[in-house]
Amino acid sequence: KQEVTQIPAALSVPEGENLVLNCSFTDSAIYNLQWFRQDPGKGLTSLLLIQSSQREQTSGRLNASLDKSSGRSTLYIAASQPGDSATYLCAVRLMDNFNKFYFGSGTKLNVKP
Amino acid sequence: NAGVTQTPKFQVLKTGQSMTLQCAQDMNHNSMYWYRQDPGMGLRLIYYSASEGTTDKGEVPNGYNVSRLNKREFSLRLESAAPSQTSVYFCASTRGQGQGGTQYFGPGTRLLVL
Numbered sequence: 251k252q253e254v255t256q257i258p259a260a261l262s263v264p265e266g267e268n269l270v271l272n273c274s275f276t277d278s279a280i281y282n283l284q285w286f287r288q289d290p291g292k293g294l295t296s297l298l299l300i301q302s303s304q305r306e307q308t309s310g311r312l313n314a315s316l317d318k319s320s321g322r323s324t325l326y327i328a329a330s331q332p333g334d335s336a337t338y339l340c341a342v343r344l345m346d347n348f349n350k351f352y353f354g355s356g357t358k359l360n361v362k363p
Numbered sequence: 364n365a366g367v368t369q370t371p372k373f374q375v376l377k378t379g380q381s382m383t384l385q386c387a388q389d390m391n392h393n394s395m396y397w398y399r400q401d402p403g404m405g406l407r408l409i410y411y412s413a414s415e416g417t418t419d420k421g422e423v424p425n426g427y428n429v430s431r432l433n434k435r436e437f438s439l440r441l442e443s444a445a446p447s448q449t450s451v452y453f454c455a456s457t458r459g460q461g462q463g464g465t466q467y468f469g470p471g472t473r474l475l476v477l
Contacts (some may be wrong), residue, residue: 292451294468350411
């Protein structure tokens with residue numbers, strides 16, 4: 251069974267700092283990996299999706315990387331802003347069952363003004 | 364284009380009561396999912412429907428039933444609610460197998476079982 255881990259569980263940084271969120275997974279036979287943002291009391295919003303054949307994806311101040319061999323993905327946020335405060339979750343989709351997504355428990359980010 | 368919608372937004376039940384959570388998507392997606400989210404445990408898959416007419420168990424199916432009513436709608440039923448089913452329930456959809464595909468989520472239903 252795929253295990254997805256996100257460390258740290260919570261992170262607090264001052265505004266303007268660059269930061270990295272981590273996601274690790276145990277089964278490297280993944281189809282893709284997706285990063286989500288969740289605001290309090292809301293659903294999940296997709297940020298970036300990386301296919302297994304890709305090494306990274308970028309959207310604005312966000313950059314996600316994927317290293318299947320080591321079972322790791324990172325989400326890099328440049329020049330953090332208070333509006334980035336949210337919980338960030340990663341999810342992996344396996345090659346042998348496209349219909350199952352395995353989620354980490356998330357990293358709760360607080361960006362202080 | 365509303366995306367994924369869920370009703371109700373919030374519900375309080377007494378132990379033993381039943382209810383159905385409704386989900387609909389207007390993106391012509393083939394696959395739909397029901398998750399529950401509990402503090403510190405991430406999202407856990409309850410049931411999914413890979414395509415219209417099919418449903419399969421996920422990680423935590425006990426105490427739940429689902430119906431894929433048509434391509435747009437996927438409902439989750441609690442036949443006899445228990446306090447352990449207090450959670451936030453999310454419905455999601457994707458285009459479907461072999462099509463890569465971002466997963467889109469509804470806003471959630473917050474359920475409290477007393």
